[in-house]
Amino acid sequence: MSASTGVLGQPRHLRRDAAENRELLLEAAARVFAVQGLGAGVEEIARAAGVGVGTLYRRFSTKEALIAELVQDVLERMSALATAAIELPDGRGLEDFLEYSSAYQAEHRGCLPRLWNTAPDNEALVQVRQTIAALLADAKRHGRVRDELTSTDLTMVMWSIRGVIETTRDVAPDAWRRHLAILVAGLRPTPDTLGHRPMTRAQVDRVVTESG
Amino acid sequence: MSASTGVLGQPRHLRRDAAENRELLLEAAARVFAVQGLGAGVEEIARAAGVGVGTLYRRFSTKEALIAELVQDVLERMSALATAAIELPDGRGLEDFLEYSSAYQAEHRGCLPRLWNTAPDNEALVQVRQTIAALLADAKRHGRVRDELTSTDLTMVMWSIRGVIETTRDVAPDAWRRHLAILVAGLRPTPDTLGHRPMTRAQVDRVVTESG
DNA sequence: GTCGAAGCGGAGTACTCGCTCCGCTTTGTG
DNA sequence: CACAAAGCGGAGCGAGTACTCCGCTTCGAC
Helix, strand or coil, rough: CCCCCCCCCEEECCCCCHHHHHHHHHHHHHHHHHHHHHCCCHHHHHHHHHHCHHHHHCCCCCCCHHHHHHHHHHHHHHHHHHHHHCCCCCCCCHHHHHHHHHHHHCCCCCHHHCCCCCCCCHHHHHHHHHHHHHHHHHHHCCCCCCCCCCCCHHHHHHHHHHHHHHHHHCCCCCCCHHHHHHHHHCCCCCCCCCCCCCCHHHHHHHHHHHHC | CCECCCCCEEEECCHHHHHHHHHHHHHHHHHHHHHHHHCCCCCHHHHHHCCCCHHHHHCCHHHHHHHHHHHHHHHHHHHHHHHHHCCCCCCCHHHHHHHHHHHHHHHHHHHHHHHHHCCCCHHHHHHHHHHHHHHHHHHHHHCCCCCCCCHHHHHHHHHHHHHHHHHHHHCCCCHHHHHHHHHHHCCCCCCCCCCCCCCCCHHHHHHHHHCC
16 A cells, blocks of 8 residues: 555655655755756756656656755754754854854855745744744843844844855855854944844745745 | 047947937836846836837847946946045044945845946946045044954945845835944944954955856 | 556757847938 | 938847656566
């Protein structure tokens, strides 16, 4: 009965070769996107995986679906990084997370443009957000960042780092570290306030769902 | 002799209707790119200008050439903003320039992806760089920013703002102001240093010439 | 070992986009 | 006004893209 069908009539298990090819395709896509950007053609990806385009489309309904799967992987990894950072003492977790998540993004630059473009109820995304909020609260409690900061400020910080990574990636792969250092310095408490309202959560959600 | 030819054999003057259409095309392109991004088709631009695509291609050799002309306009405007900021007292010119140039970019978002992608010997670009360097020196002199900053740090700051503007433009057109406030706070002098090397001028040049 | 289902490659399809070509129109000089 | 040069529109071309289809191959349950 191993070849029986699930609720929607699809086979429950992929054949061994098919499952293998699926993994090959995901790895190949990550490599190709990292070098050429998301504009890379599906044929190129299939060739890099050593399969035909037909096989690609039997595993992923569209190119976009393939990208979404890659993004999901990255998002889950970010969630893990954030959770790990919670353990750090003295409210340092936030800075730690920003550094490691940026480094991870710099290595997986291929799918960056779509990274913050998932459904707002995506489980991994919700998880990341909650954990970041906790990191922020902890950092505030230890006086490492301004009290006026919101989670949406951190989202914006990550967008900004993404922009710098994408711009500088080929020429100066570590340039974002300097930028992050400036940003972190800007997050620290000072006598005067920032003087502009933060984005609302709803606005961030609209950015995430509408752009594409 | 008004219809005589120049050194390369091209007509020296455009006919009145042709010159008018050229302006219409530039304005239409700015509008269309602002809404749809640089991916907008040439046919759409021609229609917005009320001319045919043939006319577009008689005035601009390629779509890229049309974009380059728009970028040049923005760059010259930025140069003017920087020069005006020099007048401000107490080393405030730098912050002023960052604010006004960002606001200007937010309104001309169409050609942003190509904005820092001109030949490094472009006159307007050289001018902007020199002026920014002067603004930076002035800000340092008055103790408004860290001594360790370089011009390349400011280039990176502008890339970062561009990223935020592009991401948030449709939903929260003013969100970049909050981000800039954080950045400016990060530029201010503090006891500890940034801890990472700035980009070199050569690296910035390579980014500017290679990307695209 | 058998055999049907699942998987496979890659030529072919449909479409988009930048760009060209050419018969007709407008301009402005003499 | 005449008329040559300059300009015009937009159908059509070629290149490149995401995606489909189908005859052949491989897998693995029995």
